[in-house]
Amino acid sequence: MILEACILTVKPGMEEEYEDAFKKASNLISSMNGYVGHELQKCIEVKGKYILLVKWNTIEDHTIGFRQSPEYQEWRKLLHHFYDPFPTVEHYENVQLS
Incomplete structure (x- = not known):
């Protein structure tokens, strides 16, 4: 499994609108082949800063399957x-530690 990680900085004052748009966009990504799950976290210390974590079966599921799709x-x-x-x-x- 692959973890896609993105630090997102949203323009000041647009956080609420962004979160609403992200809810709609979540339906797009979750419908893709190879998609496992995702979460969006909001930074406590820095207003407008988020981290997006998406789990994919393979890197190609993201870089080809999603990125080259109409979705x-x-x-x-x-x-x-x-x-x-x-x-x-x-x-x-993932790093196998044992």
Whole structure:
């Protein structure tokens, strides 16, 4: 399983509108092949800062399956205008400790 992690900075004063739009966008991502789950967390110390964590079966489920889909285009329309700066997306895999 792959964990996609994004630190999101929402433009000042747009947090409530962003959270409403994200609720709509959640339906898009959750319908994708390889999607396992996601959560959006709001930072306590910094207003307008969020972290998005999405679990995928494979990295290609995100980078190809979602990013090259019509659903991603709708996702972009719903969310991308809220970000400043535009977020960096990173992918992580579990470290087996035993």
